Amino acid sequence: MASWLQIPKNSPFSLANIPFGIISASASRVPAIAIGEYALNLNAFASSGGFSQLPAIQQHLGVFNEPTLNAFAALGRPVHRQVREYLQNVFRADTQFPQILKDNADLQKTALVPLSKVENHVPMQIGDYTDFYAGLNHAYNVGVLFRGPENALQPNYKHLPVAYHGRASSVVASGTPLHRPQGQILANPAANPKLPIFSPCKRLDIELELAAFISTPNDLGKPVSIEEAEDHIFGLVLMNDWSARDIQAWEYVPLGPFNAKNFGTTITPWVVLIDALEPFRAAGLEPGNRDSLLPYLREKRAENAYEIPLEVEITNKGGQPTVISKSNARNLLYSFPQMVAHHTITGCNLRTGDLLGSGTISGTEPNTQGSLLEQTNGKTPLKLADGSERMFLEDGDTVILRGMAGSDGNYVGFGDCIGTILPPVAL
Missing domain, CATH: 2.30.30.230 (Fumarylacetoacetase, N-terminal domain)
Structure with missing residues (x-):
């Protein structure tokens, strides 16, 4: 046009x-x-x-x-x-x-x-923020690191959209700098007894995600059907779900992420409406899995994902940018309507402004992973444009997420999702 x-x-x-x-x-x-x-x-x-x-x-x-x-x-x-x-x-x-x-x-x-x-x-007043784990390749890659390839995915993973409740108050707009979090970490996992220390996070990571804002709410006790779920979604943003991996490793058993995730989540400030993304519908991952889903999660159309190229860039203190990953929004096992349907199946009442994260969107090829943990395996650092290396983020690093569908003159994109890491607050 x-x-x-x-x-x-x-x-x-x-x-x-x-x-x-x-x-x-x-x-x-x-x-x-x-x-x-x-x-x-x-x-x-x-x-x-x-x-x-x-x-x-x-x-x-x-x-x-x-x-x-x-x-x-x-x-x-x-x-x-x-x-x-x-x-x-x-x-x-x-x-x-x-x-x-x-x-x-x-x-x-x-x-x-x-x-x-x-x-x-931040475009909306966010009452609640739920982060899903719908990136199949990310879930598999991380599962391999901790449980090996045979047990990488938990038995429930291909039956329901796994999620945890995040912290709405620390969702910030692109461009807002974040201090390196600090807390309890296990400096020597092999030690016996296992005793934590208090320390700034040493394994600070990123997570490349999309997120959906809820528009119209549902009443308490009344689930949203899979057929109606999309009409409860206002639009999508890009999201960086910053993660303190060492804090997370110590705290997440038995109830999951807490301080490792609550220090900041960055989103793009422009909400791309669902209708604007309609031309880019595409089949998501493993369509064969749909037949094994319980009826309340089965979508009629196979094109339940979007063809949106995504990328992650790191710029160090010297100002030299390095694109470290290129992925695609098609790399999700579950759609946002499925997330809405599952979130409300108990009768949970979503409200206008609630934010639903997709989970990390990773591909299967080298340099398509949406987190540093996957790219480095915590062992092999990445090389940046200036020759420096990164296992995880350093103070002064700026991370930029980008996502844009379409072609010249008709792009539908989110704008940059930018965050810079500041040193930890002195205590």
Whole structure:
């Protein structure tokens, strides 16, 4: 789709995308969309009659004067679709409504803000955050490290989407630096008795994930069916589920991750709507496994994943970037609708703004793994562009996750998911 607004061909925010986020260019936070190198301030747009040709949103214009996207997301997928399609029309070269923005220099000056001049924020108020473990190759690779190839996957793995409840308060927007966590680690696993020490994390890792925001909630006691689950999803973001592997190794038995995961989770600030990803549907992993699933998890269509190329880049203190991994969103065993259906099968009530992580998305070939633990096996370090080596992250390292589907001029992407590791806080 051609636009009257100049959009770089390699922009993740083409007219085919229209992702939603929260920005501040002054004191207040407001909803916006990203398009090319600009953000459209939806509060300014709405208050100046920008939505005058969209009857469906007239009684809900107040959602664009909120500091989060929760109120807009709660309106439901049909409304999201109409708003997105309307904004696409407004920006098309052959727009039906040139008076709205194309020929309105005053509104352009007020509502279109260069992305370089806005601050991005976590787009939704997150009540709960659940991280799934749907990356089959990651689960297998990590299982081999700890249990060997014959017992790499636990017996339940191919029957249900495994998950743990994470910490919502420490989910941060891309660009937010994080201090190296510290806590109890087992310095000598072979020692007897096993006695921990207090130490900064020495095995700090990344996890390349996607995550879904919930739009419409379900009532307590009422599961969401697999047929309806997708309509409860607002959209997706990229996510880095930072992991303190040595803290995790000591604490996770018998109840799973805790402090190893709660110090920070980074997400991209722009939410890509489910409808924008529809053209990139693809078959996920092991379709034959679907027949062995219990009925509440069986999807009718085989294309329950997305063809989205993903990559991980590390930039050290010297500023030399190294792409260490390239993967694809197709490398998931379970879909987000399956995660929603399983999460609610007990009657658990998901709420608007809840965040569901996919689990680490790894491939099977060399340099397609979504974590350093898999790439190095904790034994063989990676070489970066400047010749330095990494077994795990060092202070000063900046990690960038990227994901973008489509082709030149029509990319649908998330933007960069960036985090820099600071030294631990002095105690």
